[in-house]
Amino acid sequence: IIITSDLQRTYKMGGEIIHALKNFNISIKREEYVAIMGTSGSGKSTLMNLIGCLDSPTKGNYWLNGKLVSELSNRQLASIRNEEIGFIFQTFNLLPRMDALHNVELPLIYRGLGRKQRLEKAKEALVQVGLQDRMNHRPNEMSGGQRQRVAVARALVTKPSIILADEPTGNLDSKTSDEIMSLLDTLNKEGHTIILVTHEADIAAHAKRSIHLVDGLIQSDSLN
Amino acid sequence: IIITSDLQRTYKMGGEIIHALKNFNISIKREEYVAIMGTSGSGKSTLMNLIGCLDSPTKGNYWLNGKLVSELSNRQLASIRNEEIGFIFQTFNLLPRMDALHNVELPLIYRGLGRKQRLEKAKEALVQVGLQDRMNHRPNEMSGGQRQRVAVARALVTKPSIILADEPTGNLDSKTSDEIMSLLDTLNKEGHTIILVTHEADIAAHAKRSIHLVDGLIQSDSLN
Numbered sequence: 142i143i144i145t146s147d148l149q150r151t152y153k154m155g156g157e158i159i160h161a162l163k164n165f166n167i168s169i170k171r172e173e174y175v176a177i178m179g180t181s182g183s184g185k186s187t188l189m190n191l192i193g194c195l196d197s198p199t200k201g202n203y204w205l206n207g208k209l210v211s212e213l214s215n216r217q218l219a220s221i222r223n224e225e226i227g228f229i230f231q232t233f234n235l236l237p238r239m240d241a242l243h244n245v246e247l248p249l250i251y252r253g254l255g256r257k258q259r260l261e262k263a264k265e266a267l268v269q270v271g272l273q274d275r276m277n278h279r280p281n282e283m284s285g286g287q288r289q290r291v292a293v294a295r296a297l298v299t300k301p302s303i304i305l306a307d308e309p310t311g312n313l314d315s316k317t318s319d320e321i322m323s324l325l326d327t328l329n330k331e332g333h334t335i336i337l338v339t340h341e342a343d344i345a346a347h348a349k350r351s352i353h354l355v356d357g358l359i360q361s362d363s364l365n
Numbered sequence: 366i367i368i369t370s371d372l373q374r375t376y377k378m379g380g381e382i383i384h385a386l387k388n389f390n391i392s393i394k395r396e397e398y399v400a401i402m403g404t405s406g407s408g409k410s411t412l413m414n415l416i417g418c419l420d421s422p423t424k425g426n427y428w429l430n431g432k433l434v435s436e437l438s439n440r441q442l443a444s445i446r447n448e449e450i451g452f453i454f455q456t457f458n459l460l461p462r463m464d465a466l467h468n469v470e471l472p473l474i475y476r477g478l479g480r481k482q483r484l485e486k487a488k489e490a491l492v493q494v495g496l497q498d499r500m501n502h503r504p505n506e507m508s509g510g511q512r513q514r515v516a517v518a519r520a521l522v523t524k525p526s527i528i529l530a531d532e533p534t535g536n537l538d539s540k541t542s543d544e545i546m547s548l549l550d551t552l553n554k555e556g557h558t559i560i561l562v563t564h565e566a567d568i569a570a571h572a573k574r575s576i577h578l579v580d581g582l583i584q585s586d587s588l589n
């Protein structure tokens with residue numbers, strides 16, 4: 142389902158070249174549950190952005206569901222992002238002027254669902270992350286952990302076949318973390334592919350396979 | 366040094382009243398090292414914003430260094446914030462159009478230091494958090510953990526007498542977390558007062574006293 146070949150992402154900063162991801166080769170099958178770990182700056186979010194079609198590699202190839210992503214049009218890419226992939230961002234990326242309910246409703250608008258059905262599904266997703274009492278709050282009227290949970294709800298509301306979670310529990314206490322991880326575990330059992338970036342070994346332990354990144358390269362890739 | 370009496374913070378949302386902090390009574394002496402823990406939404410950031418003079422309580426009193434904060438003018442409050450308090454925000458709050466060096470330099474400008482001295486101190490602070498190779502990067506050219514470390518460097522660059530750290534290691538791997546905590550531990554040994562919000566027990570263990578918040582109230586307050 143996800144295959145990369147010599148994937149690279151570099152940034153040019155003045156005279157300097159930063160190799161955020163180097164010769165990255167990976168193959169992830171449908172329904173896998175993979176944890177990606179590594180130190181700060183090792184390339185995890187860069188990798189997630191490439192897999193999530195939010196960024197293009199500098200070199201190398203990426204096949205998603207058998208299609209070479211670099212050959213897709215912008216329209217086809219946007220359609221894949223909306224229909225196949227749910228992305229939980231490390232820094233949440235919520236729209237500040239909308240409340241939680243409308244932030245979570247957004248991916249359903251792209252899917253063409255009617256208003257009544259969208260609001261119903263958005264409410265259900267917010268209840269699942271424990272935010273039934275915060276639906277009408279905007280991001281700056283919520284705590285850090287509540288914002289993170291809105292980001293989780295928004296990524297999951299379309300029940301996407303591939304879930305990319307970039308540090309989904311970084312701002313959560315252990316009880317709330319457990320609730321979010323148990324949501325992800327259930328989705329994996331129901332057949333969704335999950336790729337999870339985390340710094341914490343206990344969170345990574347929920348996955349079935351762990352990949353360790355060091356300086357943009359895979360240091361190890363093994364079953365848990 | 367920090368005394369609160371019946372401190373309260375409520376928010377009005379439409380017809381609803383949210384009691385983020387209720388009848389909060391605390392006394393923190395100079396050079397203490399206090400950890401504040403509690404579930405998502407329990408009032409930790411609200412408390413930190415009140416202690417850091419970034420917000421005013423709805424009721425109750427707050428004495429900082431013997432002065433009643435509610436009776437200070439805006440000018441006096443701004444002066445306290447710049448001279449006494451270093452704040453590490455849960456969501457970093459960096460200026461997006463400036464690079465790391467200039468973000469960290471900002472508190473020193475308020476202190477009236479000359480350009481050469483400011484840049485020297487800002488560089489030193491960035492080296493201390495391991496970001497010597499990212500000084501000229503803007504926030505969106507850095508990883509999540511790198512942005513968090515810029516927020517740490519900025520809070521510490523003026524060597525403030527009171528350090529308020531709202532989840533300073535939430536986006537950091539364990540090795541980098543240890544480095545940041547060892548910085549804070551050293552500052553406490555050198556006489557700085559530290560109040561640290563965290564969800565992780567291993568991080569809280571660095572402090573000498575732990576306060577647990579539940580729904581805006583103190584559930585427990587004991588020595589570590």
Ligand SMILES: Nc1ncnc2c1ncn2[C@@H]1O[C@H](COP(=O)(O)OP(=O)(O)OP(=O)(O)O)[C@@H](O)[C@H]1O
Nearest residue numbers: 282283284285286376385405406407408409410411
């Ligand atoms: N501007 C606001 N308007 C309404 N409610 C608010 C506002 N800011 C915060 N709240 C509410 O106050 C409560 C306390 O928020 P606070 O940010 O202090 O929590 P916290 O303990 O820091 O949580 P976390 O661990 O998730 O960061 C939360 O339930 C939050 O929804």
Ligand SMILES: Nc1ncnc2c1ncn2[C@@H]1O[C@H](COP(=O)(O)OP(=O)(O)OP(=O)(O)O)[C@@H](O)[C@H]1O
Nearest residue numbers: 152161181182183184185186187506507508509510
């Ligand atoms: N736009 C950019 N321009 C220049 N360098 C960048 C840019 N974006 C990221 N980088 C660099 O690429 C490297 C990898 O970044 P990435 O965000 O993938 O790290 P990460 O593993 O997610 O780290 P963290 O655990 O701190 O979130 C970092 O060293 C970062 O500074």
Ligand SMILES: [Mg+2]
Nearest residue numbers: 186231508509
């Ligand atoms: Mg990252």
Ligand SMILES: [Mg+2]
Nearest residue numbers: 284285410455
């Ligand atoms: Mg908070």
